Amino acid sequence: MPELSYREAVRDALSQAMRQDDGVFVMGEDIAEMGGSMGVTAGMLDEFGPERIRNTPISEMAIVGAGIGAAMQGMRPVVEVMYEDFLTVSMEQIVNQAAKHRYMSGGQLKVPLTIRTQGGAGWSPGAQHAQQVEAWFVHVPGLKVVFASTPADVRGLLWSAIYDDNPVVCFEHRTLYGLKEEMPEQLEAIPIGQGRVHREGSDVTVVATGRLVHEALQVAEQADSEGVSVEVWDPRTLQPLDVDGLVASVKKTNRVVVAHEAVTRGGFGAEITAVVQEEAFDWLDAPVERVGARFAPIPFAPVMENYVVPHADNVLEAIRKTVS
């Protein structure tokens, strides 16, 4: 089985979809010759040419909006928004247009648009290139939201996003691009709305996304040595949420820690916490613990950045708290 990095896995999903289907094309800033700011689309210009690996001006409103228009005409565009911070520039088009055309038309239109973006702390890019805004989009009916944490997941979920008839916003975490995993040559689609148990355990469920999945897996070993059996569950899709998968895990472990890199307040973990108390309150033996960034913009100085965002030790601390 070939070993693909998270970056190569994204590229593989895009390339396979483009080989199979003329309606799939990619638009974004610096994605052609340069291969994108993170190198995800490197080499694709040679295979698919400039019409389908389409460099754009710095115009997030227009490129997302052009994706909407092409999608409404039956194509399956993939728009790369260079940093998820820049989604804010295209927010109107995503929230008022992409998410609502189907609804406002009473079901006449479909918008099969995929928006790929990336972000995350760890490289000290500062307050406008490192935040995690996935929760903002979960609040918008009409959108689907994907946040994959492994190479195989990102490949299979991006494929499903491209072939979904709705607008899907796919978040990638910058520090994961180099992560490698063996996977079959043949791409396996992963259904949107299906979580994944990364590690089975019986005492506490850590519900984690993105980078925090890996932090949770790391501390699970440590917790094990302390006699605490940790289950790590990754929703992978934030909207729709795999409520059944979440509840099944909670009913087994009776304790929950939610962990994401985004700011804790109003973060996706708050929604997970609410769902758990609505659906599995009687099974809980301890309050749900939340792990996320402190309520601050992402600072520049590495020492401050490191302080603001959560790490493995924060997850371990939260695990210990739920079992204490």
Place this chain on the structure above:
Amino acid sequence: MAKVERKGTLSEQRLRTFLREMLLIRRFEEKVEERFRAGELPGFLHVAIGQEGVAVGVCQAMDDGDVFASTHRAHGHTLARGTHPNAVMAELYGKLEGCSHGYGGSMHLYDVERGNLGANAVVGGGLPAITGAALAFKLRQEPRVAVAFFGDGATNIGTFHESLNLAQLWQVPAVFVLEDNHWAESTPELQHSPIRDLSKRAEAFGMRVMKADGQDVEEVHRVAQRALKHARDGKGPVFMHVQTERLVGHYIGDPQVYRDKEQLRELQETRDPVTLLREKLGVSDEEFDEADREVQELVDASVAFAKAGTDPKPEDALKNIYA
């Protein structure tokens, strides 16, 4: 009439059809005002009285397969493109028989079968998607054109500039129709734009500009045909700058405290596109009244149709969110 014998002009018969179409919009809008004031219509309503010539002139020049995006002032475009008044009125009453099945309302009229990709309540919100629809036509080598309607107020928003730039850069078959009625809600053009000729904004992108007097439907139609042909022939997008007049308030019930009443009265007397076409064609009172009666019947019937329509069930609100 010497006028209709000139090369490139329309037959008198066609112009009479246009007159009837414009009259239908006028009477429809008057009825909407009446039913709104009677408390029957929910929502925010913006009527196109004074701008009927733009809607009819442009929409009548479009081909089957062409698409368009409209604005908050959408009834005229929608009717002019052939959506039945019953379906439009039923939408304004929030009925399932409406052209958006009660999910859209006045500011979100859709009729995808007739190329109406939606009226947009965010000023400038529809321009990027029109650029993208045109890109799809270009990539698939389809002889279709995407048309965006918008007002002078929209030329100040970012989506306008980004969309024109992208469309011109990529040479997509789009026509951007500026309905320049000189008002952004209550704000006159003098207060919202530092330049008097807004087509300079399109020229700045290198885009082809074509101008028309929106109160002369024949001219609008002639220019729209040229613009659509230019785009369809693969010569790039066109900025169609149409001077028009909003002969009423921004919304129904707008007291227009910001507007000189004498000037408005003068515009109503001298720049009414229905009156101007009627005079141009020399339509007799008898003939006009007959056409008027016919469209009035259609409009009255649309109200009856709408009132007899089906109310959505409250829980229908949870449908059509995802495909």
